[in-house]
Amino acid sequence: MGNPLHERRSAAEWSASSQVIEFAEKIGKFEQLSAIIEADLAALDADKIPAGWRDAIVAGQMKFGFADAQQALPMVKCRVTVTVDTVCQRCLEAFRLPLETEADLLLLALEQEADGYAEYEVWELEESLLQPQSIVEEMLIMALPFSALHVESAACKVLSPVTAKSADDVTTPFAALREQMAKDTEGSA
């Protein structure tokens, strides 16, 4: 049996069958998303790149139906979760970031308009056939933070008082100045 996530049908067909897709798919199967994560992790030294990041499971559900009683407006309700490996932009260490995203999408052909459905976001159908995976992938790409940061300060080396020396200190002239001042104080003591 094929994986419905990869099948291509018209939006009307998906909706007419009230298709419900439950999925659990490795992140490596999402090409664009993987490329983005790979580029992000490339900031790390090769030995720090988490092994098996491509095996993280993208899980969720898609429920197709119609937004209107006349069944002219196909829609899909989606819920997706995944935990991605990423790099904290503050301490430059790898960490695992849980993502959760939901959307109710009105599946409209190009130029097609629908008034009075403000509770939906519009998904423009660029091709006549819709592959559900492309929606899941786009939702996750949109959910990726512009700048990933450790959520818990205890986990972040920069925020943790134990290792207060940040990467910035090494390169700023202020650091050199502070060091010089510290030496001067020592000398006068």
Ligand SMILES: [Zn+2]
């Ligand atoms: Zn951090």
